[in-house]
Amino acid sequence: MTTVQVVKDILDANERIARENRRLFDEKNIYVFNLMSSPGAGKTTLVERTIEALRDRFRMAVIEGDIQDTCDADRVARHGIPVVQINTGGACHIDGNMVRDALPALDLDNVDLLICENVGNLVCPAEFRIGENVKIMLLSTPEGSDKPAKYPLMFQESAALILNKIDLLPYVDFDMAKARKDALTLNPKLEIFPVSCKTGEGFDAWARWIERQVEEFRKS
Amino acid sequence: MTTVQVVKDILDANERIARENRRLFDEKNIYVFNLMSSPGAGKTTLVERTIEALRDRFRMAVIEGDIQDTCDADRVARHGIPVVQINTGGACHIDGNMVRDALPALDLDNVDLLICENVGNLVCPAEFRIGENVKIMLLSTPEGSDKPAKYPLMFQESAALILNKIDLLPYVDFDMAKARKDALTLNPKLEIFPVSCKTGEGFDAWARWIERQVEEFRKS
Numbered sequence: 001m002t003t004v005q006v007v008k009d010i011l012d013a014n015e016r017i018a019r020e021n022r023r024l025f026d027e028k029n030i031y032v033f034n035l036m037s038s039p040g041a042g043k044t045t046l047v048e049r050t051i052e053a054l055r056d057r058f059r060m061a062v063i064e065g066d067i068q069d070t071c072d073a074d075r076v077a078r079h080g081i082p083v084v085q086i087n088t089g090g091a092c093h094i095d096g097n098m099v100r101d102a103l104p105a106l107d108l109d110n111v112d113l114l115i116c117e118n119v120g121n122l123v124c125p126a127e128f129r130i131g132e133n134v135k136i137m138l139l140s141t142p143e144g145s146d147k148p149a150k151y152p153l154m155f156q157e158s159a160a161l162i163l164n165k166i167d168l169l170p171y172v173d174f175d176m177a178k179a180r181k182d183a184l185t186l187n188p189k190l191e192i193f194p195v196s197c198k199t200g201e202g203f204d205a206w207a208r209w210i211e212r213q214v215e216e217f218r219k220s
Numbered sequence: 221m222t223t224v225q226v227v228k229d230i231l232d233a234n235e236r237i238a239r240e241n242r243r244l245f246d247e248k249n250i251y252v253f254n255l256m257s258s259p260g261a262g263k264t265t266l267v268e269r270t271i272e273a274l275r276d277r278f279r280m281a282v283i284e285g286d287i288q289d290t291c292d293a294d295r296v297a298r299h300g301i302p303v304v305q306i307n308t309g310g311a312c313h314i315d316g317n318m319v320r321d322a323l324p325a326l327d328l329d330n331v332d333l334l335i336c337e338n339v340g341n342l343v344c345p346a347e348f349r350i351g352e353n354v355k356i357m358l359l360s361t362p363e364g365s366d367k368p369a370k371y372p373l374m375f376q377e378s379a380a381l382i383l384n385k386i387d388l389l390p391y392v393d394f395d396m397a398k399a400r401k402d403a404l405t406l407n408p409k410l411e412i413f414p415v416s417c418k419t420g421e422g423f424d425a426w427a428r429w430i431e432r433q434v435e436e437f438r439k440s
Binding site (some may be wrong): 038039040066068069071072077090092105119120121122123124127140141143144146147149150152153165167168171172 | 258260261274284286288289291292310314339340341342343344347360362363364366367369370371372373385387388391392
């Protein structure tokens with residue numbers, strides 16, 4: 001049972017640090033979302049479009065989580081938004097501690113909305129809180145509509161599901177009704193947004209929703 | 221430094237069990253490949269096509285690794301091949317111990333080629349040996365050609381890379397030359413097979429290659 005105990009200790013320690021991060025974000029009135037998906041589902045493109053859609057409404061910053069490399073952070077930086085790269089050095093998710101270590105690089109008194117892009121992985125990121133208000137996940141249509149059944153935790157933990165790459169629907173076997181139904185069975189409160197981050201189709205509904213979440217948080 | 225020590229202990233214990241599995245496979249003259257990719261890159265479709273391509277050449281069996289659910293194992297079972305499901309119950313990869321526990325369900329005296337389909341994850345499966353002869357990975361074109369730079373370990377550990385979903389090349393931004401170049405920089409010995417597991421395009425080159433690997437192993 002040693003392994004289980006160790007895993008539990010790690011999760012407990014992470015939970016404590018995540019709560020401390022959350023307390024700091026509350027003090028600074030910063031709304032935070034933790035963006036998760038498989039590799040290549042379109043997280044960075046969603047971040048880029050979200051920046052462009054909301055840059056006149058909120059002061060934004062981005063934390064990029066990757067095993068190594070800075071190519072996503074470089075893409076975000078081109079939008080003129082503060083961005084910090086976390087390189088996990090092999091770890092398959094970001095955790096509370098990594099986010100805490102990244103915060104001194106940001107001017108938190110001038111941030112309304114902090115976007116944390118997790119490592120591409122449909123499993124472990126869902127287990128580690130980082131101090132976020134909500135978890136948001138993407139599922140892209142080429143991945144297939146069987147994913148809720150096979151990777152349930154992330155669907156259960158997320159507040160919103162962005163069904164990305166709907167521009168590819170004519171060319172892939174993706175059963176939209178089944179994906180919706182299975183995701184909502186796992187999480188009846190899940191908000192679902194069919195979107196193409198490439199063409200922009202459906203993007204406005206997501207942008208308006210997240211805008212409303214940030215506004216409501218900042219008024220509360 | 222406690223965490224590092226624990227991780228090292230787990231990896232050491234796994235290495236020992238993987239070696240024991242390997243010894244058993246050698247005794248039984250069974251070639252084993254460990255199939256890895258992101259969720260939805262096409263592992264199960266590759267397994268199904270490989271069964272159909274080689275079923276007259278070799279006696280095959282399949283171990284399916286999933287967090288939960290048996291939908292992939294059900295697909296494989298329709299081909300009339302022995303299949304065992306490992307449900308990891310949350311873990312993001314299969315390891316030597318899980319494979320060892322699955323073996324009593326197979327008649328190893330009547331298996332030439334054992335295919336182990338790992339959990340969909342581009343990170344952790346590459347760290348855990350299971351007793352395989354080789355690791356094989358898929359990367360699908362919608363995931364993007366930046367993946368070697370961002371998830372290097374799996375490219376370094378694999379003997380072959382199947383670049384799947386080439387039927388989608390006209391509709392996605394995938395730089396085939398860059399993906400090849402970056403993958404070969406990480407691993408100059410990597411065999412690369414551009415394939416559509418959906419249409420069958422390019423599949424024969426993969427089938428002939430793996431057939432040759434199994435033959436050479438069984439003669440040695």
